[in-house]
Amino acid sequence: MSRVGVGVVGVGVISRTYLETLTAHGGVDVVAVADLDRDRARHVADQHPGTRAVDVATLLADPAVDVVLNLTVPLAHEEVALAAIGAGKHVFGEKPLTATPEGARRVLAAADAAGVRVGCAPDTVLGTGVQAARAVVEAGTIGRPSSALATWVSPGHEGWHPQPDFYYRAGGGPLLDMGPYYLTALVHLLGPVTHVQGAAGRARDERVIGSGPRAGERVPVEVATHVTGLLEHADGAISTVTVSFDGGRSRARPVEVHGERGSVSVPDPNAFDGEVEVWTPDAGWHVVPPGAGYAGSARGIGLLDMVDAVGPGGGAHRASGELAAHVLEVMTSLLASAEGAGRVPVASRPVVPPLVPLTARDAWCAPQPRGVVAAER
Known part of the structure; x- marks a missing residue:
């Protein structure tokens, strides 16, 4: 079994739930956190033994970080995602994927060229x-x-x-x-x-x-x-x-x-x-009665689903960047239509992810055998 190192960029209020989910999983280590407010980053790191508060550049250069969790403000999503991809890291971000559909396409193209994965909230739909x-x-x-x-x-x-x-x-x-x-x-x-x-x-x-x-x-x-x-x-x-x-x-x-x-x-x-x-x-x-979904889940389950899919034979992850880019295109097209563009076509056609089998919390929280998370790089 290979443990997965996660680095978190942005430790505002929403990060608390993510950190609770990730630290409950026996196969994940939250290696480092970074924030514009260095005192806030240090406070969060102090609450999680083994986690270091660092600047963004140090986090991205750390070989122990396999996945970057991007919890910055929406206007910074593209910049942070591209920097993480450039460093050879998988990325999971909060919604929206980027501020514009053009930015989303840049992120997905960079990830495809680098052989890394992009995931994005909301992962609530996986419950x-x-x-x-x-x-x-x-x-x-x-x-x-x-x-x-x-x-x-x-x-x-x-x-x-x-x-x-x-x-x-x-x-x-x-x-x-x-x-x-x-x-x-x-x-x-x-x-x-x-x-x-x-x-x-x-x-x-x-x-x-x-x-x-x-x-x-x-x-x-x-x-x-x-x-x-x-x-x-x-x-x-x-x-x-x-x-x-x-x-x-x-x-x-x-x-x-x-x-x-x-x-x-x-x-x-x-x-x-x-x-x-x-x-x-x-x-x-x-x-x-519930017949599908991750039971008892919380924010961060989409990142865990992505990590489990990384490696040979892992298949597609469900909270994908492609799906998030499609939703972003739908939203911006709606606003364009409201401003006078009429009926607007949506060009993207993401693959709808497979249904989540009913999975008890004990199962998704437990450490799962998996290949090396960097196998796709």
Whole structure:
């Protein structure tokens, strides 16, 4: 068995969950962490024996680091990913993959040339919630899927986030922030998207920070804060997506899929589990037990899935860069459509990853025999 060394770039709030997941796996060593705030990096390293706080250049040059976990802000995703690939490291990043589809293509091309892998959040869709719903769809229980609805509505993040500025600047907004969860789930359930049409707007031109030392300060809004999209999927299904910072709260199920013979109510794709409900004419609405997915999982499971796939005969990893690039293209195409481009074709056609077999936490947490993680380099 070969242990896998992980280096983390960016140790903000989201890194805590990732580190809990990675350190629970017996085959992973978190070798080093780096952050623009060196004191924060040292604090995180002190909490994890065997982990060193270093600068980014030192982390990338460390031969003990096999995989770079990129948890920087979205505008830095491309730069950090390309630097890691240039150093011969596999990369797993937070969503979105990059700020632009062009940047995503550069990252994927560099990884292909270097013989390394790129993975990207969200990996929430690998949990028992979305995967169990997908198992129902693939079993034919509801017949051929014809449509889906996905909805996420909130009043915005400024009420609780002490530094919400980036949510309302270029690269932010509800679509790029929350859209990846819902769109990735829809691709798992219905396949790639071929065309989109969108409409967007914003309720006001500034927001008021509601907490922290800047409470009461006004933040300018530069992006659409309500987006609705119509998505055409390759197999013929049509889905509708609404994401908004301009509402209260929705009581609708986060995702519903409808078919010729029934419907599936899918739990929140921003979480890993939740009840899957199915409607059929003979049984009405009923809860189905989890039949697929990583049980008890949390952020970081996508990186572990990628690591397990590295090496001869390992196959494809599920939270792939190609899928993340497709979702990014869908989102930017929706915004282009909303600005007057009409019905916009989506060029990318990622391979939908295989269904995750139902996997107990004890199984995915345990050290797994695998080849040397650098075998593809």
